[in-house]
Amino acid sequence: MKSFITAIVAFLTIQVSLLGQFAQPGDPFASPDQFGADQGEANPQTKSELLVDSKSIAPGQTIRFALKFTHPDHWHSYYKNDGIGISQIPAIAWTLPEGFVASDIIFPAPKEFLFLGMNSYGYEGTNYFITEITAPKDLKSGTELEFKAEASWQICKESCIQEDSTFTVKLPVTENAEANPDYAKELSGYMTKKVPTKTLPASWNLSADEKDGVITLSISSKLPEDAFFYEYDKQIDAQKPRELKVTDTNSTFTGQRNKGNDFGGAPEAKNRLRGILYVPSAIEGSNNHSFWIDVLFEGKKDNASDASTTATDLKSNETESSDNEKSSSHSSPKNIFTDSEINEMAKLYDAKAPIDYITLDQLDDDGNVIGEKAADTTLATFLVLAFIGGTLLNLMPCVFPVLGIKVLGFAQLSGNDPKKIKMHGIVFTAGLVISMWVLAAILLTIKATSGITSWGQQMGNPYFVGAMIILLVLFGLNLYGVFEIGTKLTGVGGDLQSKKGYQGSFFSGVLTTLIATPCSGPFLGATMGFALQQNTPTTMLMFTIFAAGISLPYLVLSFAPKLINKLPRPGAWMVTFKKVMAFPMFATAAFLMQSFGKQTGSSGLSWLAMGLVVLAMATFFYGHWSTPIMPKGKRYALGWGLSGTVAALGVWISLDAMSQKNTEIAASDGWAKWQPGIVPHSRSKGRIVWMDYTADW
Known part of the structure; x- marks a missing residue:
């Protein structure tokens, strides 16, 4: 027995170690170097580091933090203007000591390349993204302050990967700041070549103009x-020709006004033309190669809002907090709006307001409304x-297996007392109706406390979905x-005329209610959604009628x-049919795993799979050692003790899996997270809004 338990532990250890091979970046179970760039093309990762140009801080001093990226070979990240309009640009959310103020990211000069067959601006190799942070003048020396940077970015090749990292830097406060020579040594050449300077050669006079959709920088x-x-x-369309014309006394850069593309509408027009002028060759009168250009369009009035980054770009909203305690540059979909914007949007959203709608029969061939709204x-x-x-x-894959099991039960009842047969049908219906009432009561309670009014909303709860998966696999x-408790659960076999048989029929009704929910969401969403919006008696009536239909x-x-008598007589076919019905159960569990994985991420899904393996082992131990012919000692020690211990481990792993949160952002996610009021808020500012929504059942 001891050696057998040792073998079990060894097996679980191997499985856990194998599971680590499927971990994702940010997975707490992954090893620290598991996703380094040296892992090869299969797991590329940008090497990131936060550098600071000072070893200490003085009152009123401005210090520079440089976020260093070393990209994997042949991968790139993006400039503030990616050229296409769909990319996730580098961003930093700062947590600063009180009174400190951070600038927007100072993007270095990028390069142009083709991505998805389109012109794009971005970075390869090693680059530095600088933020200037200014200390308050009343800063007191003798303390140590902490600076926290939560960085996020995207790297792309044939596909894209979302990455992030968090850095914490502690610096002492002194009367006189101490410079960090390592910073100057590492960035000296890069600063003059790629980081744009606002100091332009004295001989330069700049002007910007737009005529007939052509923008000119002179x-x-x-x-x-x-x-x-x-x-x-x-402002300039990167997909249209851009041209530099040079004479002995003047240089003009021209490009067409950006009117949008297949990925989005035209950006908000500005009164200023801004960007980085990059000159690889030497320029007379300057040691720099990158220059920050900021010039007012001819005939336009200066507008302060044009000189700062606005919320137009939903990929990155760089803002400064009103209390100066935080300065954030957000690009993760969960953080693209400021608190003030979210509050503003919330005022525009009324969850209880009825939705105005039209039906397709009210539209003509051109999409024009041709009639009154359909009656309720x-x-x-x-x-x-x-x-x-x-x-x-009953014909849906979630419910059909139970239908097959009950058919077996009715086949067993052939020739028995008709009153007993009717009683089994009534008890089954009672189990279904009562459990449906319980589910309705739970949903009504949730509705009263949280405002949820949608049938199928329970499928958005990872604990509910995870429990359903476990139940289906065990069944x-x-x-x-693999194990036998079937006479109590399904009413198949045994004395169905006894009390035990009625319990089996009742439980079958309960089970039908539980496993019907995954399939009924998209099938009956509108009907049951209507039910949840009515008063309690009407809602309970709707659920009762629904249960009666099942x-x-x-x-x-x-x-x-007479119909029962037409069923095949009991025989060996029932054993085969019963085993065949196991596979629809497994298929339904596999179907639900898609929804579970969306809610918990690949980490949660992987650990749930491990929990299922352990629970399956427990059922095997129970089925093998709990039979009546087994000696009592083995039956209690192995059939109950060992199987119970392993089952507890499986439940613990499964609960941990259900608690996971999906923090993985798909490569195509350059989207803003939905917020109440986001649509009217965005439309009020003249922006085109695309809504991407779905439900995983």
Whole structure:
């Protein structure tokens, strides 16, 4: 026995170690170096580091923090203006000591390359993204202050990967700041070449103009022909020709006004033209190669809002907190709006307001409305739909396995007392209706406390979905014969005329209610959603009619003994059929894993799979050692003790899996997280809004 337990522990250890191979960046179970760039192309990762130009801080001093990126070979990240309009640009959310103020990120000069067949601006190799942070003048020396930077960015090749990292730096406060020579040594060459300076050559006079959709930047100097202007605010269309013309006394950079593309509408027009002028060759009168350009369009008035980053770019909203305690540059979808914007949006959103809608039959071929809004559907109509929907639900993959099991039960009842058969049908229906009432009561309670009014909302709870997966897998293992408690659960075999048989029928009704929910969400969402918006008696009536519809086939069989007599006689086929019914159970569990994975991420899904393996081992131990022919000592020690211990471990692993949160952002996620009021808020500012929504059932 000791050696056997040792083997079990070894098996679980191997499984856990294998699971680590499937961990994702940010997974707490992954090893620190698991996702380094040296892991090869399969797991590319940017090496990131936060550098600071000072070893201490003095009152009123401005210090520079440089976020260093070393990209994997052939991968790139993005400039503030990616050129396409869909990318996740580097961003930093700062947590600063009181009174400190952080600037927006100072983007270095990028390069142009093709991505997805389109012109794009970004970075390869090693680059530095600088933030200037200014200390208050009344800062007291003798203390140590902490600076926290939460950085996020995206790297792309054929596909894209979202990355992030958090850095914490502690610096002492002194009367006189002490410079960090390592910072100057590392960035000295990069500063003059790539970091834009606001100090322009004295001979330069700048002007910007727009005529007939063509934007022109003029510089009163002869620039090298390899100079390039990387516009900052997406005013110039990177997908259209851009041209530099040079004469002996003047240089002009021209491009067409950005009117949007397949990925989004036109950006908000600004009064200023901003960007980085990068000149790889030497420039007379300057040691720098990158220059910050900020010039007012001819005929435009100066607008202070144009000189700062606005919320137009939903990929990155760089803002400064009103109390100066935090300065944030957000790009993660969960953080793109400031608190003030979220509060503003919330005022525009009324969750209880009725939705104004039209039906397709009110539209002509050109999409114009041609009639009054359709009359509201009556309660009687919804009751009929609920009954029909419940009846048809028996054919859905979630419910059909239970239907097959009950058919086996009715086959066993062939030739028995018709009163007993009818009683089994009634008890089954009672179990289904009562459990449906319990579910309705739970949903009504949630509705009263949180405002949830949607049927199927329970499928958004990872604990509910995880429990459903475990129940389906265990029931499938039971059907296949790995362990036997079937006479109590399904009413198959045994004395179905006894009290135990009635308990089996009742539990079958309860089980039908539970496993029907995954399939009924998209099938009956509108009907049950209507029910949850009514008063409590009406809601309970709707759920009762729904349950009656599901139980109809069972009642028909129990009250029509002649139909039961047409079923095949009991025999060996029942054992085979019972095992076959295990596979629809497994298929339904696999179907639900998609929803569970969306809620908990790959980490939660992987650990749930491990929990299922351990629970399956527990059922095997129980089924193998708990039989009556087994000696009492082994039955208690192995059949109950060992299986119970392993089952407890499986439950613990599964609960941990259900507690995981999905922090993984898909490569295509350049989207803003939905907020109440986001649509009217965005439309009020003249922005085009795309809504991407779905439900995983």
